[in-house]
C-alpha cells in the first residue's frame with residue numbers, strides 16, 4: 578500500500594508511521610516530495626485492516642492499496658515525475674536528453690573522437706560498451722576494464738557523463754567505479770541477480786526493455802532495483818521482437834505513453850537497436866520526441882564502415898550533427914506547440 582502523509586506531517590509523525598509499517602511486517606520506502614512525504618509499504622501479504630489502522634495514525638492523510646504487482650515503480654508512489662540527476666543533467670526533466678556514442682569502445686582514438694563529436698553536436702551523455710553481450714561467442718566481446726578507463730577518460734576530456742553496460746554481476750564494482758550510469762541491456766532485463774546487485778549501487782541504472790518483455794515485466798524489473806534501495810532508474814524502449822523483419826526490432830512507440838501513464842520513471846527511446854539501420858534513427862527519434870519520451874540513446878561512430886559492432890545502425894559524424902540540429906529545433910517547436918506539460 579501507499580501511505581500519503583499530510584502536507585503538515587512532522588518528522589516525528591513520519592518516523593512513527595514508518596515504525597508502524599515496519600512492525601507490521603512491511604518494508605517502508607519513504608519518498609520525500611516537495612509538498613509531502615509518501616511512504617510505500619511493501620510486503621507479500623495484504624491485510625485490509627491495516628489500511629484502516631494506518632489511516633488513524635497522526636499525520637497520515639490516507640492509505641491506498643496498490644493492486645498492481647509493481648509498487649515503487651507505479652505513479653502512485655511519486656508526487657510527480659522522477660528526475661534522475663547526473664552532474665548538472667536532469668533525465669526526466671524539461672530537456673530532451675541525447676545519449677550518444679559507439680556501440681563498442683574500440684580504441685582510445687575511436688572513443689576520443691566520438692566524445693568530441695558528441696560534445697560538439699550538443700548531446701548530453703557519452704555512451705560506449707566495454708562488456709558486449711554478443712549473440713556469437715566469436716564476435717568482439719569488448720575491451721573490458723581497458724575500455725572502461727578509455728570511456729572515463731573520453732568523457733572527462735569533454736566534460737560529459739558516461740554510460741556503459743554491465744553484463745556480469747561480478748563486474749559491478751569495476752563498472753561502478755568508471756561510469757556515471759550503469760546500463761542493463763535487453764538481454765539482462767530479467768537477470769534478477771544482476772538487478773538486485775545494481776539496486777544496491779549508488780549509480781543510476783538505465784534499464785532496457787528486453788526483446789520479449791511486456792511493459793509490466795519491465796516495470797517489475799525496475800521494481801527489483803527500486804526495492805533494493807536505488808531510486809535512480811531510467812527505462813528504455815529499444816524495440817521488441819515481432820513477426821516484422823524489415824527492421825531489426827519493432828520500436829514499440831506506444832510503450833512511451835503507456836509507461837508515462839503507469840510510472841513516474843524517465844523513459845528513453847533507443848531507435849538504433851530498434852531500427853538496425855542508421856536511416857530510420859532520425860525519423861524514429863522525431864517520433865520519440867513527439868510522443869513524450871525524455872530522450873534518446875543513439876549509436877554513432879567516426880567511421881561506421883569500420884565499426885566492430887552495429888556499424889549499420891551507427892550515424893556517421895555529419896549525419897549526427899544534422900540529427901542533433903533537427904532534434905533541438907523540433908524540441909523547441911514541440912515545446913511551443915504543446916500547451917500540455919510533458
Ligand code: PEP
Pocket residue numbers: 680706710761762763764785815847850
Ligand atoms: C547496446 O546498447 O549496445 C546494446 C547491446 O543494446 P540492447 O541491450 O538494447 O540490445
Ligand code: MN
Pocket residue numbers: 680681850876886887
Ligand atoms: Mn549496439
